[in-house]
Amino acid sequence: MALKIFTISILALVLTNFNLSTAYDGFPSKEEISKWVELLQNSLLLDLDKYTGIKKLEKTYDDLRRAKLHKIDGPSLVHKMSSDITKYLEKKMGALEKLAEAAEKTIETYKFDPNINFTVQKFLNMKNFTDDDSRLVYSEKFNKPVNFSYSGVHIPVEIYEESIEILNGLNWTSSLDEVFRENAEEDPLIMQQYFGSYSGFMRTYPASKWIVLPQKPGFPDLYDVRLQPWYVHASSSPKDMLILNGMHYMF
Ligand SMILES: *[C@@H]1O[C@H](CO)[C@@H](O)[C@H](O)[C@H]1NC(C)=O
Ligand SMILES: *[C@@H]1O[C@H](CO)[C@@H](O)[C@H](O)[C@H]1NC(C)=O
Numbered sequence: 001m002a003l004k005i006f007t008i009s010i011l012a013l014v015l016t017n018f019n020l021s022t023a024y025d026g027f028p029s030k031e032e033i034s035k036w037v038e039l040l041q042n043s044l045l046l047d048l049d050k051y052t053g054i055k056k057l058e059k060t061y062d063d064l065r066r067a068k069l070h071k072i073d074g075p076s077l078v079h080k081m082s083s084d085i086t087k088y089l090e091k092k093m094g095a096l097e098k099l100a101e102a103a104e105k106t107i108e109t110y111k112f113d114p115n116i117n118f119t120v121q122k123f124l125n126m127k128n129f130t131d132d133d134s135r136l137v138y139s140e141k142f143n144k145p146v147n148f149s150y151s152g153v154h155i156p157v158e159i160y161e162e163s164i165e166i167l168n169g170l171n172w173t174s175s176l177d178e179v180f181r182e183n184a185e186e187d188p189l190i191m192q193q194y195f196g197s198y199s200g201f202m203r204t205y206p207a208s209k210w211i212v213l214p215q216k217p218g219f220p221d222l223y224d225v226r227l228q229p230w231y232v233h234a235s236s237s238p239k240d241m242l243i244l245n246g247m248h249y250m251f
């Protein structure tokens with residue numbers, strides 16, 4: 001039974017370019033998608049400029065005789081951009097595959113310990129961080145204090161943190177931290193990396209203080225990784241999952 005649970009757990013590996021607050025809301029809203037489209041448009045325009053130098057030429061011509069320049073080499077531009085995007089995706093897919101492989105390898109040899117002892121388990125419960133926690137250091141990239149050495153753990157309120165299922169899950173998934181760190185070092189474009197477990201806990205790398213959304217005084221933490229759309233999608237089909245700026249890919 002333990003093995004079955006673990007096998008299901010690894011289905012929801014997610015690696016995203018979202019910031020945490022977006023990811024917690026699940027898939028992007030219409031507003032977010034239109035923002036994304038706008039971003040893409042802007043970067044298309046930037047690329048146009050980069051590959052054709054159209055602005056510079058335009059200015060030269062404009063200065064000379066107030067002419068406008070429109071012609072671009074469409075096919076080669078599209079080709080270059082598509083190869084850039086493919087490279088970008090391949091890198092992210094590689095990082096995700098590495099996580100899935102590490103998870104599978106660990107689970108093959110992990111022995112479920114029915115007498116596992118809570119006090120000897122080492123993990124960072126994100127809800128235990130204080131506002132000025134000395135274990136967290138401000139990161140410009142993440143725009144918040146984080147700890148790059150470990151992933152942080154979230155356990156839904158209704159789950160007993162010391163249950164043997166959770167503790168065993170935390171124990172074997174601690175091996176993912178090494179891969180999280182490697183992925184982050186190898187590809188600076190990767191933002192948060194997530195692991196969602198069938199038993200309910202979630203690891204996110206790097207570790208940071210857990211923020212309950214919406215940020216209203218006294219609002220309870222209703223978050224449960226198993227209820228997030230990305231988790232549901234990933235676990236209802238036997239695939240790992242990658243979310244990139246609001247688009248999701250299954251492998
Ligand atoms: C758990 O480990 C702690 C520290 O090593 C020890 O004091 C305690 O007795 C252990 N508890 C059980 C139930 O084995
Ligand atoms: C996993 O459990 C073993 C045995 O209970 C313990 O010695 C080890 O420190 C644990 N690892 C982590 C990362 O908690």
Ligand SMILES: *[C@@H]1O[C@H](CO)[C@@H](O)[C@H](O)[C@H]1NC(C)=O
Pocket residue numbers: 123124125128
């Ligand atoms: C988190 O804090 C609670 C309450 O202070 C404590 O019981 C628990 O052991 C802490 N968990 C970890 C992983 O530090």
Ligand SMILES: *[C@@H]1O[C@H](CO)[C@@H](O)[C@H](O)[C@H]1NC(C)=O
Pocket residue numbers: 134135136137147148149150
């Ligand atoms: C990250 O957390 C670990 C475990 O609490 C701690 O030992 C380490 O010093 C922290 N890293 C930083 C940079 O504070």
